[in-house]
Amino acid sequence: MSPHPSTEVYDAIVVGSGANGGVAAKELSERGLKVLVLEAGRTPAPTELGNNVKDMAKRFYNLAISKRQSYQSMHPGYWKANPDLFVDEKDNPYTTPPEKPFYWIRGRQVGGKSLTWGGITLRLSDYEFKAASRDGYDQDWPIAYADLAPYYSKLEKFFQVRGTQEGLDQLPDGEYQPTLPLTPAEQYLQEIVEKKWSDRRLIPSRGFGIHRPTPSQPWPMYSSLGSSLKAAIATGNVTLRSDAVVSHAIFDPNTHKARGVVFIDRQTKQAHEVFARTVILCASTIESVRILLHSTEQYQPAGLTNPSGMLGHYLMDHVSTSTFFLLPHIKQTPKPFDLSGCDSFFIPCFSNLASQQERFLRGYGIWGGVQRFDLPNVLRKVGDGSIGFMIAHGEVLPRYRNQIELNPDVVDAWGIPVPHIECAWSDNEHLMLDHMHRQIDEIIKIAGGKSMQLTDIFHVPVFSEFVSRMEEIMAFSAPPGYYIHEVGGARMGTSPTNSVVNEHNQLWESPNLFVTDGACWTSSGWQSPTLTEMAITARASEFISEQLRKGVF
Numbered sequence: 001m002s003p004h005p006s007t008e009v010y011d012a013i014v015v016g017s018g019a020n021g022g023v024a025a026k027e028l029s030e031r032g033l034k035v036l037v038l039e040a041g042r043t044p045a046p047t048e049l050g051n052n053v054k055d056m057a058k059r060f061y062n063l064a065i066s067k068r069q070s071y072q073s074m075h076p077g078y079w080k081a082n083p084d085l086f087v088d089e090k091d092n093p094y095t096t097p098p099e100k101p102f103y104w105i106r107g108r109q110v111g112g113k114s115l116t117w118g119g120i121t122l123r124l125s126d127y128e129f130k131a132a133s134r135d136g137y138d139q140d141w142p143i144a145y146a147d148l149a150p151y152y153s154k155l156e157k158f159f160q161v162r163g164t165q166e167g168l169d170q171l172p173d174g175e176y177q178p179t180l181p182l183t184p185a186e187q188y189l190q191e192i193v194e195k196k197w198s199d200r201r202l203i204p205s206r207g208f209g210i211h212r213p214t215p216s217q218p219w220p221m222y223s224s225l226g227s228s229l230k231a232a233i234a235t236g237n238v239t240l241r242s243d244a245v246v247s248h249a250i251f252d253p254n255t256h257k258a259r260g261v262v263f264i265d266r267q268t269k270q271a272h273e274v275f276a277r278t279v280i281l282c283a284s285t286i287e288s289v290r291i292l293l294h295s296t297e298q299y300q301p302a303g304l305t306n307p308s309g310m311l312g313h314y315l316m317d318h319v320s321t322s323t324f325f326l327l328p329h330i331k332q333t334p335k336p337f338d339l340s341g342c343d344s345f346f347i348p349c350f351s352n353l354a355s356q357q358e359r360f361l362r363g364y365g366i367w368g369g370v371q372r373f374d375l376p377n378v379l380r381k382v383g384d385g386s387i388g389f390m391i392a393h394g395e396v397l398p399r400y401r402n403q404i405e406l407n408p409d410v411v412d413a414w415g416i417p418v419p420h421i422e423c424a425w426s427d428n429e430h431l432m433l434d435h436m437h438r439q440i441d442e443i444i445k446i447a448g449g450k451s452m453q454l455t456d457i458f459h460v461p462v463f464s465e466f467v468s469r470m471e472e473i474m475a476f477s478a479p480p481g482y483y484i485h486e487v488g489g490a491r492m493g494t495s496p497t498n499s500v501v502n503e504h505n506q507l508w509e510s511p512n513l514f515v516t517d518g519a520c521w522t523s524s525g526w527q528s529p530t531l532t533e534m535a536i537t538a539r540a541s542e543f544i545s546e547q548l549r550k551g552v553f
Contacts, residue, residue, distance in 0.1 A: 004270060010035060010036045010274070012036070014037045015288070016112060016283040017224060022114065023155070023228045024537050024541050028544065029235040036238075036239045038261070039240070041266070043242045044085070049115075049219075051082070068088045069087075069088070072086035072089065075105045077105075087106040092412055102423050102480050105482070105484045111219070111223050119342075120341040121207045121208070129141040131395075137397060139494075142494045148535045148536065152174060158227070160221065161342075166203050180338075181204070182345060183333070185330045185371045185386040186202070186371070189202060192447045193443060203346055241263075247264055248291060248294040248303075250262060257510055257512045258279045258512050258513040261279060264416070278513075279512065279513050280541075285488065285489060286489065288489075293311065308508070313402070315486065316402065317482075318393040318485040319364075319393065319395075319429040319432060319478075319483075320477065320482070322391040324389050324454050325450060327370065330386045336374045343372065345369065346368075348527075350439060363394065365392070370386050370387070378459075379458050390440050390443070395526045397523075398523050402424070403421075405419070405420045425477065485529050487524050492522050
């Protein structure tokens with residue numbers, strides 16, 4: 001069936017309506033540009049947030065009967081959000097080698113994964129952007145911290161991010177609203193940690209607080225629906241098209257510039273062509289790479305040639321491990337404190353750089369909370385001590401053979417070849433994991449605590465077998481993809497021979513086609529990536545606006 005062509009030519013097509021797509025739409029539309037935002041999923045309603053009884057019934061159906069969310073259900077976020085905000089895996093399949101599982105956690109709806117995002121906003125530093133210059137592994141980013149600092153600040157002010165000024169070189173300060181203090185148990189941990197290690201700091205986390213819906217603000221500020229996309233639509237310069245599954249970009253055979261994209265209507269499965277002077281991919285790391293791979297000459301007339309041979313390669317995620325613990329000598333508070341992006345703590349950044357005693361490269365941080373959650377006494381297996389958790393997540397080295405390809409033998413519900421993902425941890429990640437476990441165990445030990453399984457702390461009715469299986473899988477480390485911090489696959493660099501996009505996020509071979517989400521990352525850093533992805537998107541959007549004004553595209 002031939003695609004239905006559109007007659008309108010937009011200034012920009014933004015693919016994806018999540019955290020990055022929302023920022024791109026806002027930055028472009030506020031500069032007067034006409035923007036078409038394409039979203040593969042449906043348009044949700046605010047009433048879909050926060051109905052615990054209905055959500056649990058849906059989880060039971062999806063896991064026990066339909067079995068459509070096997071990978072999605074392995075992530076803790078699945079258990080505190082509406083499962084409809086996670087994909088149907090039968091409609092949206094992907095493949096991996098049998099011995100290399102990849103837990104691809106996805107959300108396809110207007111707002112994307114920003115609706116289930118934890119809301120932690122950490123800046124990267126030149127320790128990450130210029131890591132290769134220090135340790136000699138792989139290559140630096142073509143941009144530095146100073147290039148993104150103004151965009152970090154602009155976004156933190158817009159989103160009203162909360163945090164504290166700490167003066168840490170490895171975690172630059174931002175433009176913060178006041179935040180609440182640590183809990184009493186966290187203050188105790190802070191004293192323990194900073195007394196034991198002179199180079200360690202336990203600080204309040206940085207990010208968004210708990211969302212409390214109001215009629216004027218039903219969506220959380222950390223979601224694009226409640227912030228950036230909302231502001232973009234308010235300009236009157238944005239057309240939002242949901243249920244639009246983008247298949248590939250289309251190109252002018254003479255200039256090799258992108259002319260637009262082809263999308264498949266999610267419900268009718270009719271193909272459509274839409275056109276613009278620029279195309280910006282913000283579909284999420286693996287989805288953006290999938291679109292680019294399906295836009296190559298192997299699949300499309302006048303398609304991309306991938307001159308560097310790097311498209312799809314250097315996929316990364318954060319290596320992570322989690323531990324629950326009990327501080328029996330500190331009583332749980334009568335009412336748990338909030339747990340959110342800013343209502344928690346961080347210990348940044350454990351690295352081999354200071355002592356050179358450890359054999360792993362790069363670094364990691366620990367996110368945690370104590371006295372942040374509890375359950376009724378009838379579900380508690382332990383006494384009245386304080387319950388806490390710590391999650392370490394660290395930088396994964398970029399490696400060529402961690403990659404995304406298309407599997408032409410398997411297609412999704414719209415006939416598009418699916419990604420084949422091959423990704424595994426290297427010896428460096430295993431050495432880092434060993435260090436993570438030793439550090440967390442020592443912190444808990446000197447604090448007088450006890451490491452415990454979640455099933456040892458709480459009675460988990462109905463889902464106890466499932467939770468036990470999840471804990472067993474995650475015992476030493478979560479598999480790639482699980483932490484939902486995947487980046488890479490269309491890396492940024494200094495030339496067409498060492499990268500897919502340049503410092504302004506333009507494809508080297510098609511300069512009006514941009515990739516601004518996690519796919520463009522050169523290395524992964526250890527920090528939560530969303531704020532940096534949005535800063536990169538804001539910077540690229542400013543560049544795109546200037547180029548369009550000059551008539552370059």
